[in-house]
Amino acid sequence: MPELPSDSVGLVAPQTAHFDVPLALACGKTLQSYDLVYETYGKLNASRSNAVLICHALSGHHHAAGYHSREDRKPGWWDAHIGPGKSIDTDRFFVISLNNLGGCHGSTGPCAINPDTGRQWGPDFPMMTVGDWVHSQARLADRLGIERFAAVIGGSLGGMQVLQWSLAYPERIANAVVIAATPKLSAQNIAFNEVARQAIRSDPDFYDGWYAEHDTLPRRGLKLARMVGHITYLSEDAMGSKFGRDLRSDDLNFGYDVEFQVESYLRYQGDTFSTSFDANTYLLMTKALDYFDPAAAHDGDLAAAVAPASCPFLVVSFSTDWRFPPSRSRELVDALIRAGKPVSYVCIDSPHGHDAFLLPETRYQAIFASFMGRVAHDSGLEDS
C-alpha cells in the first residue's frame, strides 16, 4: 500500500507502559508488576480534555486504527470509526487504545514471563474481571496525564468496560458509549462460552494450559471455540445471504470434506485463529465476560447498580445481533432511565448481527458522529 487512505490515522506504533505498583485483583491475587501495550491516535490538547479511551472485545487488542507498516493489508480493527473526520475524529480527539491485561498482544498475560518463576505465566496467570481491567486502564490514564476522559467507548465486552468505568470512576468519564453490549451474560451466552472452554481444555494438546512448554498449541480446541463464536457473531440472515446452501463443488460429495461454503468459511476462520490467538487468553476473556454483572451486588437491581454513574450515555444495539440482542441494551437503558441518568439509545437496522458494531453503516456512523460532536462541544474542543 504505497498511499495510505486520507481518512486514516496513518502509520502508528504501539508503545508500552510498565507498572510496578501492585494491582490487587478481584480473584484475590495480586499482580506485582505488569506492562500495558497501547496505541494513540490524534494529539492530546493542552488542557488534556480531549482524551478518548477505546476498550476492546473478546479477541481484540490495542491496534484499533491505522497501519503498522505500508505493507499491512488491513488497518486496525476499528478503523471504520477512528480517524480524521470519522465518528471518533482524530482531528479533535486524542484516542488511546490498549491491549487488556491477560491479553496476548503484548500486555502482560499468560504468554508473558512470570517473574516469580522465570517461566511463562501460562494457566497460572490470574483470572481477570472487567473491574480489574478498568482499574488498570485508570492507571494508564494516570500515566498519560489524563484526569478525565471526554469519552470511554467500546463494543461487546468493550461496552461492559465502559459501563464499569461509569460506575467505578464516575468523576473520570465525561461520556460513555456502550455498543452491542449487555449488563450481564444470559445463561445461553455462558453456555456458548462454556462450549468454547471445554473445546480448548479437552484438547490433548492443551496440557492444562502448559502447551507452550510442550512446544505445541491446542489448535483443535481453539479452532472449535472460534467456529462456535463466529456463528454467534453473524446473524442467521447474514450467514444465509453470504453462504446460503451453496456448495463448494457442483455436486454433493457424500463425505466429510467441505461440501457447503459455510463449512469452508468456518474451518478457515477457525484455523487462522487457532495459530494466532493464545488459548489461555481466550479462556480468561470468556470468564471475564461470564463474571460481569454489576447488578449482582444489588440483588439484581441494575438501576441501583448504575446509581454512581454521572455521565451521559449513548447506548447502541443492532437489530439482528442475537449474541447481545437489542433487548439486552434496553435492559441497560431502562435501568439508566429508572436511575435518572441521561441516556440516548438507538437500535441500528443492520443485517450483520453482532459483528455490525465493527462495520461502517451510514446511520450508525451518523449517530455515533453526532454524539461525538456533542462530546467535543461539551468538552470545549474547537471544531477542527
Added chain:
Amino acid sequence: MPELPSDSVGLVAPQTAHFDVPLALACGKTLQSYDLVYETYGKLNASRSNAVLICHALSGHHHAAGYHSREDRKPGWWDAHIGPGKSIDTDRFFVISLNNLGGCHGSTGPCAINPDTGRQWGPDFPMMTVGDWVHSQARLADRLGIERFAAVIGGSLGGMQVLQWSLAYPERIANAVVIAATPKLSAQNIAFNEVARQAIRSDPDFYDGWYAEHDTLPRRGLKLARMVGHITYLSEDAMGSKFGRDLRSDDLNFGYDVEFQVESYLRYQGDTFSTSFDANTYLLMTKALDYFDPAAAHDGDLAAAVAPASCPFLVVSFSTDWRFPPSRSRELVDALIRAGKPVSYVCIDSPHGHDAFLLPETRYQAIFASFMGRVAHDSGLEDS
C-alpha cells in the same frame, strides 16, 4: 416401577426385520442386506388401515413409547404422545417406530458388522439421506403388510422424513404430520452441524472413525457436539428460567471448574451422551440433515417440489424454537398452499424451544389429538 401408568402402552419389546434385497442409496453405494429394529404399539386392524409410522430425530431410536422392563426409570422418547387415549391413540392406531439405517440402536449402521470385511462398518458405512431412510421404511411397511399408512408422523429430522414420504410415496400416506421441522437447513443450521462434526472428527480418539478397533471412543468430541446441540434445542428463555446465572456454590471460584449451573447441566448432558451414542452415527445423521432439500431439484421452488404430495398435512411449530423456527414451518405451509395441497398449520406458544415437540403441552396435545381424530374418522376406524 411396580405399576405401569394406565395410559402407557405398557411393556414393549423391539423386533428385528432382516432384508436381503439390496438397497441402492443416494450416495451411489448399495447396502446388500440390512436389519431394521422396530417396535409396535396397538393392534393392526383386519383391513390394515390403522397403521401409523413414527420417524425419529437426530439422536432418536425405535423405542418411542412404553417400557422395556418394569425397572425402566423412563418410558420411550415420545411416550407423552403415544398411548391409550393420547394424541396417537393406541386404542385406535397400530403404531410402528423404527431405528433408522445408520443408527446405533440395533438397525444396521456403523456399529454393525460389514459382511464384506467381517469387521465393523465404522466410517465405511455409507452416507444416508432422508430419501434412503424413507425407502427402507417403505420396505418395512411391505414386510408388515401395510400398503398405506393412516399417517406418517415425525418431529425435527423426523418431520423431514414425513415430508419425503408424501413426495416419494404419495399413494402410501393418507396423512402427514410434520412437527418442528424445516424443508431445508439454513446456513446457520449447517454451521452448527459442522462444529459438531469438527469436534468429533478432530478428537484424537476418533481415529478416522475406527475408534472401536482402537478400543476407545471419541468422548471429548461427542460431548462437545452434544453440548452445542443442547444449546440449540433449548430456547434462550428456557435456559434463562431454568438456570439463569445461578452459581453452583455460593461464590465465584475464579477457576475452570463448574461455576454456573448451566455449565454443570451442559457438561452432564455431554458426558452422558458421549458414552451412549455412536460417533459415526452422529456424523451421518447430521449429514442427512444437511442434505435434505427437496426444492433443490426444482430450482429452489418448494411449491413445485411438493407437487406430488396428495395427502392432508398438519404442520406444527413452536414459538421459541430457534433451531427450526416457525418461519421455517411457514415456508413449507406456504409452498403447500401455493401447490394447492390441504394443510393445517399451528404455532404452539411454548417456552421450551425445539425440545417442545417432545413434551406434553395442553394446546399441542389438543390440536394433535384433534387432527388424529380426523385421521381415524377418515380412515374409517371405529372410535374406541
